[in-house]
Amino acid sequence: MALETLTSEPRESRVAALLRRSERFRLGLLLFPGLFWLLLFFALPLVVVVLYSFATPGPTGRVEWHFTLANYGTLFTESLYVNAYLRSIWAGVLTTLICLLAGYPLALYIVRRPPRWRTVLLFLILIPFWTNFLVRTYAWMIILSNNGIINSIIQALGLPRVALYPSEGAVLIGLIYGNLPFMVLPIFASLDRFDFTLLEAAADLGADQTRAFLRVMLPLTMPGIAAGSVLVFIPTVGQFVVSDLLGGAKVDYLGNLLQRLFTRSNPPNWPLGSAMAIVFMAVLTVAILLYFRITTEQDR
Amino acid sequence: MLDTPTTRKPYVTGMDSRRSAGMLALGAHTILTMVFLYAPIVVLVAFSFTRDSFGVRWTGFTLDWYRRLLADQRLLGAALNTLYVALTSTIVSTIIGTMTALAMERYHFRGRTGFDALLYLPIVIPEIVMALALLAFFAFSFGILELLSGLRLQMGLGTVTIAHIAFTISFVVVVVRASLKGFDMRLEEAAQDLGANEWQTFRHITLPLILPGIIGGALLAFTLSLDDFIITFFTTGPGTSLLPVEVYGQVKRAITPKINAISTLMLLVSITLVFLSQFIQRRR
Amino acid sequence: MQRFRFLPLIMVVALVLAACGGAPAASPGNEYGSGGATPEPTAAPAATQPAQSDGLEVDRTKLSTELRFFNWTDYVDPSILEDFEKEYGVKVIVDLFDANEDMIAKVRAGRSGYDIVTPSDYAVETMWREGLLAKLDKAMLPNLKHIDPGLLDKYFDPGNVYSVPYLYGITGIAYNKQNFPDGVDSWAALFDTAQIEKYSGQFSMLDDERESPGAALKYLGYSLNETDPAALKKAQDLLIAQKPFLAAYNSSDVNRKLASGEYVIAHAWSGSAMQARSGLGDEFSGNPDIAFVIPKEGGMIWMDNMVILADSPNAYTAHVFMNFMLRPDIAARNAEYVGYLTPNKDGEQLLPQDVIALYKEGFAPNEEVLKRLEWAVRNEQTVAFTDVWTAVKGE
Incomplete structure (x- = not known):
């Protein structure tokens, strides 16, 4: 059939039109479920949040519908929040970088295994995360605490105890631990598409391994790196539980601020929280779109 | 049935010493990462058998927690x-x-x-x-x-x-x-x-x-x-x-x-x- | 790749499943209640003759088959709920929250499906002001007479129109007698840098925007409801100075960490200090060296209360349940299980001797201590505490 369209010229336009229509039909079919679900169960509820951000907080925490822009004003003038923003972004950058450095070789190793091993290895990476999040974090406390496993080993070696927890370092360990798979999976998916014979070709053309990696492999697996970085960076910036449990709740991250504004302060301030969330989302979404454009679509 | 193109993947034919050294390093990295990933899991599983009711110390083996769990x-x-x-x-x-x-x-x-x-x-x-x-x-x-x-x-x-x-x-x-x-x-x-x-x-x-x-x-x-x-x-x-x-x-x-x-x-x-x-x- | 033949089938099934999902599908293995469908209308259990119990004539035909109880975690003895079911044929379904604001958000949204909830003092006021609560029928609550009059008619619900006391607690200092052989009697033990540097990294403060700034205000000689900017600034500076020495802000497992010796002293609720001292049933063993004190500068008192939601279809059954919980023997059992204090003065007499002994040691307030305790009120000015707390955490 495909052949026909090429040979029989007179019917060309009709077939093309038909094809185009079926193309559009197919696109609609593919697009509909996702569009439907996200519009109904995500975008529509989100409208409420947008409305909240222009409303006023009532004395008991109930949102009152007096239009105001004050929430956005507070957001940009209040210096109290700056530290939390910076701290969160720094934690996000650091976690993303370390996850990338640890995750890329891991994904590479898995891809190079025979198929049956690859699935097993993938599952092995995910299985630890099928336990409860809090219990996992508690396990880290047990490992890092003053009388914990690491300190027991250190003391057995005759060295003085180290205060590992609660600390910023413990928070970082917790964040890396919790986010590593989010980096590995997309990179794996991307490496899986990579044609390793290209490395051979590069070598044949005289490129050394480093050059071959930097010039061939890295650019071609950029979509995975980009996706992984986003999946690690975003949750890290918004988290609050890891920093509370492993860091001793002594400092605020962005996630703590939001949590407090919505459900921990009394009265809660939903309008201000909504405004903060909307700015946060807008900035990050634009950043992500740009990031993906730059890193993965230079071929278009 | 068409063979899945994935099976051609692991490209290991022309394996020279450098590449195998590279794979060895990757393998070692993978093992280390797995240790990191499983350390808390080992602790978690082990401490489901501890007698210590705080669940933070090893004070002896018991199946008591599972017995209680099944009753919950x-x-x-x-x-x-x-x-x-x-x-x-x-x-x-x-x-x-x-x-x-x-x-x-x-x-x-x-x-x-x-x-x-x-x-x-x-x-x-x-x-x-x-x-x-x-x-x-x-x-x-x-x-x-x-x-x-x-x-x-x-x-x-x-x-x-x-x-x-x-x-x-x-x-x-x-x-x-x-x-x-x-x-x-x-x-x-x-x-x-x-x-x-x-x-x-x-x-x-x-x-x-x-x-x-x-x-x-x-x-x-x-x-x-x-x-x-x-x-x-x-x-x-x-x-x-x-x-x-x-x-x-x-x-x-x-x-x-x-x-x-x-x-x-x-x-x-x-x-x-x-x-x-x-x-x-x-x-x- | 054969198995992908089933993909469309699974997809359709799953979509249909999820689409009908609005009406919760019967959940697999959900042994403690229906999937959450509409409350069954007043179906009468076995007997229809009125039963005489709790000093209340209960018309069993008016009872529902289920009662939905939204409560703090581990805040009711499950065996009491079983007894209630045995006595009245009403199954009590418990769901959990761990912050007043979370609970209010769910109730405020409407059709939460709950009958009875247990808000803290200030949250009761918020809820009745917003019209979320049903007025109580005192004729159905004869056991209210057992409640300590000193804990009735409080600022958050004058005349107890909407709420009855459930459990209460006080906030002070819990410490390990091994480390403080001479005892502790002042907030200085948590704020004076000369003292706290000795146990740096081994003590905690409560992670709460009213509790910790409140303690600082008390140490400085103010009311814990003080909102004068100068006083708040002093409290804020005090908290910031204290922070480097602090192990953590912790409102969760202070009990465990005190008992295990990880903390030597902590800003704590009486109940969690009590748990650290005597353990939690067979879940958790206690440490006999733990003591609790309300410092000479004063401390906080708070109370959780039972209320009936305005949109509860089972108000009659809810009253019967409330009255049951107010029975002295039940209140005593519950207080013993939970570890917090019962406002039921007749119930307090029924507590075991060892618990009463602990109360006398300071885990419960006596007349003299009561005078030093303050309720944390919420009003337009106390919004300032959120800023103080954010500033402390932002450092």
Whole structure:
């Protein structure tokens, strides 16, 4: 059939039109479920949040519908929040970088295994995360605490105890631990598409391994790196539980601020929280779109 | 049946000493990372057998926590609810997510950038915000529904599942798209030239090629759903408790090794499911 | 790849499943209640003759089959709920929250499905002001007479129109007698840098925007409701100076960490200090060296209360349940299980001797201590505490 369209010229336009229509039909079919679900169960509820951000907080925490822009004003003038923003972004950058450095070789190793091993290895990476999040974090406390496993080993070696927890370092360990798979999976998916014979070709053309990696492999697996970085960076910036449990709740991250504004302060301030969330989302979404454009679509 | 192109993958023919040294280093890195990933899990599982009621010290072996767990209908019920929601939402969001990813990578259409942004929002949105938005939405629309049809709905496992699907779709899309990028379209064209129809092409060419991405996306979705606390809390209803909500509450008093025990059991169930699916796949 | 033949089928099934999901599908293995469908109308259990119990004529035909109880985690003895079911044939379904604001958000959204909830003092006021609560029928609550009059008619619900006391607690200092052989009597033990540097990294403060700034205000000699900017600034500076020495802000497992010796002293609720001292049933063993004190500068008192939601379809059954919980023997059992204090003065007499001995040691307030305790009120000015707390955490 495909052949026909090429040979029989007179019917060309009709077939093309038909094809185009079926193309559009197919696109609609593919697009509909996702569009439907996200519009109904995500975008529509989100409208409420947008409305909240222009409303006023009532004395008991109930949102009152007096239009105001004050929430956005507070957001940009209040210096109290700056530290939390910076701290969160720094934690996000650091976690993303370390996850990338640890995750890329891991994904590479898995891809190079025979198929049956690859699935097993993938599952092995995910299985630890099928336990409860809090219990996992508690396990880290047990490992890092003053009388914990690491300190027991250190003391057995005759060295003085180290205060590992609660600390910023413990928070970082917790964040890396919790986010590593989010980096590995997309990179794996991307490496899986990579044609390793290209490395051979590069070598044949005289490129050394480093050059071959930097010039061939890295650019071609950029979509995975980009996706992984986003999946690690975003949750890290918004988290609050890891920093509370492993860091001793002594400092605020962005996630703590939001949590407090919505459900921990009394009265809660939903309008201000909504405004903060909307700015946060807008900035990050634009950043992500740009990031993906730059890193993965230079071929278009 | 067409052979899956994936089988050509591990390219190990021209293995020179340098490459094998490289693989050795990668292997060592992998082992170290696995130690890092499993250290807390070993602790967690081991401490489900400790006599120490604080669950933080090893003071002797006991199966007592498992005995108590099996008597705790509430916790077991919550664990089953959690598995049910995670499985259902993973299946639905993987299918929808894969379709969406195909549409986004294959077609250019009006409003594509807008939809692109909409797709990233569920990843970017702070959980508490999505939770409260969904709470307001469900309460409001159930009210309208009752007004119109007299049907009185209540939040519960259904609403939790809907919410979990809504936030996991995007994660599936991101991972599947990563595997669709750099996809060699000529493979599909070749198949069609050979007379394969649309569906056959998809099933025998496209699907096997992007399957690793789909599996990766599904695994992410499952993991996210299992652990979610905030959205779950705000979208569930009376009598339908889920495990994360139960455990979060326990932090207030003390997390007993009973929680370690249920985590260990859920780990076992998940691993069994994985091996079963592997086994079935291999038999086919 | 054969198995993908089933993909469309699974997809359709799953979509249908999820689409009907609004009405919660019967959950697998949900042994403690229905999937959450509409409350069943007043179906009468076995007997229809009125039963005489709790000093209340209960018309069993008016009882529902279920009652939905939204409560703090581990805040009710499950065996009491079983007894209630045995006596009245009503199954009590419990769901959990761990912050007043989370609970209010769910109730405020409407159709939460709950009958009875247990808000803290100020949250009761918020809820009745917003019209979320049903007025109580005192004729159905004869056991209210057992409640300590000193804990009735409080600022958050004058005349107890909407609420009855459930459990209460006080906030002070818990410490390990091994490390403080001479005892502790002042907030200085938590704020004076000369003292706290000796146990740096071994003590915690409560992670709460009213509790910790409140303690600082008390140490400085103010009311814990003081909102004068100068006083708040001093409290804020005090907290910031204290922070480097602090192990953590912790409102969750202080009990465990005190008992295990990880903390030597902590800003704590009486109940969690009590748990650290005597353990939590068979879940958790206690440490006999733990003591609790309300410092001479004063401390906080707070109370959780039972209320009936305005949209509860089972108000009659809810009253019966409330009255049951107010029975002295039940209140005593519950207080013993939970570890917090019962406002039921007749119930307090029924507590075991060892618990009463602990109360006398300071885990419960006596007349003299009561005078030093203050309720934390919420009003337009106390919004300032959120800023103080954010500033402390932002450092």
